[in-house]
Amino acid sequence: MDSHSRPPKLMDRVKATMRVKRYSPRTEKTYCYWIRYFIRFHDVRHPAVMGGTEVRAFLEHLAVERRVAAATQNQALNAIVFLYRHILDQPLGDIGEFSRAKRPRRLPVVLSHEDIMRVLSHLAGPMHLMATLMYGSGLRLIETCRLRVRDIDFERQIVTVRAGKGDKDRTTLLPAISIPALQQSITVTNHRLDDRLQHGGVPVTLPHALERKYPNAGVSLAWQWLFPASRPCFDDTGKVVLHHIHPSAVQRAVRHAMRAASLTRPGSCHTLRHSFATQLLNQGTDIRTVQELLGHKSVETTQIYTHVLGKGFAGVRSPLG
CATH class of the missing domain: 1.10.443.10 (Intergrase catalytic core)
Incomplete structure (x- = not known):
């Protein structure tokens, strides 16, 4: 197959779609990070052959082993939902129960x-x-x-x-x-x-x-x-x-x-x-x-x-x- 006729790579499609939808550069960078992390976590399997079970396992890993903050876990979930909904055109639906990162309530630091x-x-x-x-x-x-x-x-x-x-x-x-x-x-x-x-x-x-x-x-x-x-x-x-x-x-x-x-x-x-x-x-x-x-x-x-x-x-x- 000629290189010019090859379909664009997955991450190229993610970036192109985010730019069409006018996502900020920072959001683009963050979503790409979590999508790559998700793929590597599952031994570089293509997301199209995975689904809710794999997403749930990834989120469990973040909460239990990585002990990320609640906002970080939600950020990772949003990135993966974007991938399945807008790139792969196979919405995840209900992925079932998974361990939620704790959301400690902290007051912001303010100065006089x-x-x-x-x-x-x-x-x-x-x-x-x-x-x-x-x-x-x-x-x-x-x-x-x-x-x-x-x-x-x-x-x-x-x-x-x-x-x-x-x-x-x-x-x-x-x-x-x-x-x-x-x-x-x-x-x-x-x-x-x-x-x-x-x-x-x-x-x-x-x-x-x-x-x-x-x-x-x-x-x-x-x-x-x-x-x-x-x-x-x-x-x-x-x-x-x-x-x-x-x-x-x-x-x-x-x-x-x-x-x-x-x-x-x-x-x-x-x-x-x-x-x-x-x-x-x-x-x-x-x-x-x-x-x-x-x-x-x-x-x-x-x-x-x-x-x-x-x-x-x-x-x-x-x-x-």
């Missing part, structure tokens, strides 16, 4: 405003600005990394988060304190763009098929990353492009800042977002507004912060006051 200010004092430049936005706007780390010039509205003081978790757009607060640094960042971005245009014009990465619709978008100021990577890279087609900063670089900087601030409960980038939520609730902001600003699908997710504040008992007071 004073602690956050101490952390920020140990950051500088873009890292300081990104941490300020995670705390002042309630952004997730990846949402902060993906900000473009067009997402900042100085006049209305809002930040637009595009294709956030669940591929949904939302708007949130733009803290006034970050406006001068953002304006300076956009000025620097414009200068760097002019420099790139004079040396061949390396475009930024663009979402989905936007490049075909707007060929010049990649070299327009509006579409530039606010926090670009330090150097260009190759995209999936082999084209040289400029991507946003890698989240791991920001995570490292924030962790170092938290250690330098000598916190009793050091956290992570997500701690800044948690602290945004608790500060708003502490100020009396209604929980539905906080839900919208955070981009939570369910208000139940947002309610965890009321327990952090000790306000989850509908105003009931102790007999001792």
Whole structure:
């Protein structure tokens, strides 16, 4: 059989289908990991000759032997369900009972405003600005990394988060304190763009098929990353492009800042977002507004912060006051 007429490999089909359905690159990477793991666990048998029994055994292995978290086990299950439903066209149906990973209920780590200010004092430049936005706007780390010039509205003081978790757009607060640094960042971005245009014009990465619709978008100021990577890279087609900063670089900087601030409960980038939520609730902001600003699908997710504040008992007071 000629190589050009061979059917695409299973994992190539998985990737192609996820891109058609507009799954995020992170979800694509995660699903591919679990599908490969599932296949290797069953001695590289093709999933088409397996079914519910093999899936159940795999999930049991994750819970009992690997002792993964509940969210991790659910993630693996979602990846395998996607494989059977959308790639193999043979939905699994009921796979029967299997050991569920335990789901311990832990309250998120939150910091006081004073602690956050101490952390920020140990950051500088873009890292300081990104941490300020995670705390002042309630952004997730990846949402902060993906900000473009067009997402900042100085006049209305809002930040637009595009294709956030669940591929949904939302708007949130733009803290006034970050406006001068953002304006300076956009000025620097414009200068760097002019420099790139004079040396061949390396475009930024663009979402989905936007490049075909707007060929010049990649070299327009509006579409530039606010926090670009330090150097260009190759995209999936082999084209040289400029991507946003890698989240791991920001995570490292924030962790170092938290250690330098000598916190009793050091956290992570997500701690800044948690602290945004608790500060708003502490100020009396209604929980539905906080839900919208955070981009939570369910208000139940947002309610965890009321327990952090000790306000989850509908105003009931102790007999001792």
